[in-house]
Amino acid sequence: MAWNPNIYNKFKTERFAPFYDLVALIDTKPDLKVIDLGCGTGELTRKLADQLPNSQVLGIDSSSEMLSQAVAFSNDQVTFEQRGIEEQVKLNEKYDLVFSNAAIQWSDTHKELLPEIIGMLRPGGQLAIQIPDQTGNVLNQILDELVQEETYKRALNNWRRVSPVLDIDEYAQILFENGSKNMTIYKKIYPLIVSNKEELYNWISGTALIPYLERLDGEIKESFIQEFKARIDKRFTKVSVIYPFKRILMEARF
Numbered sequence: 001m002a003w004n005p006n007i008y009n010k011f012k013t014e015r016f017a018p019f020y021d022l023v024a025l026i027d028t029k030p031d032l033k034v035i036d037l038g039c040g041t042g043e044l045t046r047k048l049a050d051q052l053p054n055s056q057v058l059g060i061d062s063s064s065e066m067l068s069q070a071v072a073f074s075n076d077q078v079t080f081e082q083r084g085i086e087e088q089v090k091l092n093e094k095y096d097l098v099f100s101n102a103a104i105q106w107s108d109t110h111k112e113l114l115p116e117i118i119g120m121l122r123p124g125g126q127l128a129i130q131i132p133d134q135t136g137n138v139l140n141q142i143l144d145e146l147v148q149e150e151t152y153k154r155a156l157n158n159w160r161r162v163s164p165v166l167d168i169d170e171y172a173q174i175l176f177e178n179g180s181k182n183m184t185i186y187k188k189i190y191p192l193i194v195s196n197k198e199e200l201y202n203w204i205s206g207t208a209l210i211p212y213l214e215r216l217d218g219e220i221k222e223s224f225i226q227e228f229k230a231r232i233d234k235r236f237t238k239v240s241v242i243y244p245f246k247r248i249l250m251e252a253r254f
């Protein structure tokens with residue numbers, strides 16, 4: 001999937017806010033060995049490293065487009081590698097802190113993936129993950145309805161991205177079953193306040209919409225975009241608009 005760092009970065013303030021909340025959950029210590037799964041452009045990986053004195057932080061991401069910006073954020077403490085999360089968990093490298101901000105919602109089967117991610121921790125290590133609550137977010141719901149309608153379903157050859165994101169109760173159970181008795185998990189609304197509805201389209205076009213737009217061409221793509229915008233327009237009746245974007249934050253010690 002081709003990410004566009006420029007589109008993604010359009011909403012920097014809104015996208016950074018949950019990162020700071022996630023960092024606040026970390027037990028800050030020096031000399032940690034840290035990995036940032038799905039580090040994107042690396043800007044936040046560097047901010048994370050700046051909070052952890054004398055730590056070594058590796059950012060991994062599968063997207064060459066996003067990583068092309070990461071070089072600017074590397075230093076003695078921070079390095080980057082192009083690698084998928086699914087590959088990384090198989091490498092048997094251990095870390096004191098496994099961190100991931102807004103990335104593992106792109107990996108499937110969290111019931112299997114989370115134990116593998118936890119397996120990357122050294123004894124006494126900490127996990128810190130933030131993901132959008134996709135199934136609870138209205139724009140994702142509108143998108144998911146649209147792609148299941150016959151016209152677009154056919155154009156997409158029945159392809160549909162089913163969200164792997166679980167309920168917070170299920171994450172608590174997984175963390176507990178894999179050895180944590182000390183965890184913080186919560187869901188929070190990050191209000192996106194915009195002065196016109198086109199901005200809501202722009203917001204989702206930098207993330208969840210990408211794999212659909214990649215699979216459509218020509219007239220049907222244009223019709224899909226227009227129909228999606230029309231549904232946003234119908235659902236959000238007032239301007240300015242508050243879009244209550246929900247995210248899940250979790251931290252656990254093992």
Ligand SMILES: C[S@@+](CC[C@H](N)C(=O)[O-])C[C@H]1O[C@@H](n2cnc3c(N)ncnc32)[C@H](O)[C@@H]1O
Binds near residue numbers: 037038041083084207
């Ligand atoms: C929404 S961005 C978040 C980037 C960064 N963590 C941040 O907070 O700015 C999601 C990132 O996850 C990466 N990603 C998605 N699936 C991945 C996978 N299976 N393995 C590694 N990276 C992945 C994407 O390439 C993208 O850079």
